[in-house]
Amino acid sequence: MVKVSIIGATGYAGVELVRLLALHSEVELMFLTSQTYSGQKIQDVYPHLRGFVDKELREQNIEEIAEGSDLVFLALPHGHAVAVAEKVLKMGKKVIDLGADLRFRDTKTYEAWYKVSHENPVLSRDAVYGLPEINRNRIKEAQAVGNPGCYPTSAVLALYPLIRQNIVDVKTIIIDSKSGVSGAGRGLVLGSLYPECAESVKAYNVGKHRHTPEIEQILSELAGTDVTVSFTPHLIPMTRGILSTVYAGLTCAAKDIDIEGLYRTCYRDEYFVRVQPKGVWPQTKWVTGTNFCDIGVDIDARTNRVVVTAVIDNLVKGAAGQAVQNMNLMFGIPEKTGLDLVPLYP
Numbered sequence: 396m397v398k399v400s401i402i403g404a405t406g407y408a409g410v411e412l413v414r415l416l417a418l419h420s421e422v423e424l425m426f427l428t429s430q431t432y433s434g435q436k437i438q439d440v441y442p443h444l445r446g447f448v449d450k451e452l453r454e455q456n457i458e459e460i461a462e463g464s465d466l467v468f469l470a471l472p473h474g475h476a477v478a479v480a481e482k483v484l485k486m487g488k489k490v491i492d493l494g495a496d497l498r499f500r501d502t503k504t505y506e507a508w509y510k511v512s513h514e515n516p517v518l519s520r521d522a523v524y525g526l527p528e529i530n531r532n533r534i535k536e537a538q539a540v541g542n543p544g545c546y547p548t549s550a551v552l553a554l555y556p557l558i559r560q561n562i563v564d565v566k567t568i569i570i571d572s573k574s575g576v577s578g579a580g581r582g583l584v585l586g587s588l589y590p591e592c593a594e595s596v597k598a599y600n601v602g603k604h605r606h607t608p609e610i611e612q613i614l615s616e617l618a619g620t621d622v623t624v625s626f627t628p629h630l631i632p633m634t635r636g637i638l639s640t641v642y643a644g645l646t647c648a649a650k651d652i653d654i655e656g657l658y659r660t661c662y663r664d665e666y667f668v669r670v671q672p673k674g675v676w677p678q679t680k681w682v683t684g685t686n687f688c689d690i691g692v693d694i695d696a697r698t699n700r701v702v703v704t705a706v707i708d709n710l711v712k713g714a715a716g717q718a719v720q721n722m723n724l725m726f727g728i729p730e731k732t733g734l735d736l737v738p739l740y741p
């Protein structure tokens with residue numbers, strides 16, 4: 396059994412990890428931490444876990460936690476992970492950060508967009524970006540993984556087959572995303588209050604969302620050239636789910652491309668990416684509670700642009716599920732373990 400602990404177990408991402416790991420056959424849950432609720436049992440803070448997990452929430456004593464764990468998940472606000480990751484790694488244990496602190500090869504970019512200083516550029520440079528569909532072999536060898544952001548997971552999986560085949564003009568990419576409110580976390584945020592967001596949809600952080608440089612970093616690495624994207628996130632009144640619609644101009648004639656075949660070939664061995672038949676556009680409900688990313692794709696022959704939609708559950712493939720998938724890879728556990736779930740529908 397792999398011994399795992401979660402720092403920040405009471406946030407939405409952390410508690411989703413607890414849910415998935417509670418029934419994971421190869422894992423033993425060791426320590427769960429919380430600042431606010433330390434001393435209480437997690438099943439008292441989150442009664443849906445009663446009967447599955449019986450654990451007291453602890454303070455963040457990292458040495459003790461790392462000593463008793465093989466892997467530590469960090470589900471903290473950005474800016475808090477580096478110091479913890481350093482201690483865990485120093486004790487020879489592995490770490491997966493669900494936040495943004497280990498996602499950037501160039502920490503100057505991180506500092507510019509996140510407005511916090513990064514104390515360990517080497518740690519960030521050596522960490523592996525944890526998108527298994529692209530980085531599987533490197534994740535298997537990793538000591539530290541930066542788990543991708545929720546919007547970038549959907550956008551990069553939507554674009555990867557196009558970039559890999561070099562059939563779109565990378566200066567024309569537009570990413571239009573909608574997220575459920577749990578993406579903002581459990582903290583009290585005015586915009587997450589029911590009267591503020593119910594029966595309403597809005598764009599936010601237009602042209603300046605922190606996931607823009609993350610998407611550009613990965614697409615640039617894949618394309619071998621600098622890629623810039625127009626990315627606009629929207630808040631939509633639902634709890635879970637992200638839908639990203641991506642547009643890109645083709646560099647060849649539409650008639651020369653079997654677009655569905657291209658996506659099927661690219662993802663043929665990827666259990667968690669489900670390419671829909673041409674003309675079928677997935678909805679967020681098709682993936683709720685699971686690690687799937689469902690993709691719909693077609694070419695708009697009139698404009699010679701590809702249109703792709705990708706849906707994920709932001710808390711699963713966008714956070715905790717992807718983290719479990721990465722853990723499985725890092726410990727040689729079959730990749731689907733703990734994640735072989737049927738979506739919740741309707």
Ligand SMILES: NC(=O)C1=CN([C@@H]2O[C@H](COP(=O)(O)OP(=O)(O)OC[C@H]3O[C@@H](n4cnc5c(N)ncnc54)[C@H](OP(=O)(O)O)[C@@H]3O)[C@@H](O)[C@H]2O)C=CC1
Nearest residue numbers: 403405406407408429430431470471494578580581582714
């Ligand atoms: N929500 C989502 O869909 C996704 C979230 N993420 C990332 O995962 C991380 C956690 O997000 P999420 O769960 O949504 O956030 P929440 O606000 O729901 O939870 C934050 C967690 O961090 C703990 N915490 C807060 N401040 C501190 C601090 N100063 N020191 C130690 N612990 C602290 C909280 O503990 P407590 O309240 O018990 O004191 C809580 O457990 C973030 O980096 C986020 O960006 C990534 C992808 C998707």
Ligand SMILES: CC(=O)N[C@@H](CCC(=O)OP(=O)(O)O)C(=O)O
Nearest residue numbers: 494495544545574575576578579
């Ligand atoms: C709806 C909503 O507010 N979503 C969050 C998602 C960010 C997130 O989860 O941050 P990381 O993935 O980078 O850690 C936001 O836009 O800030």
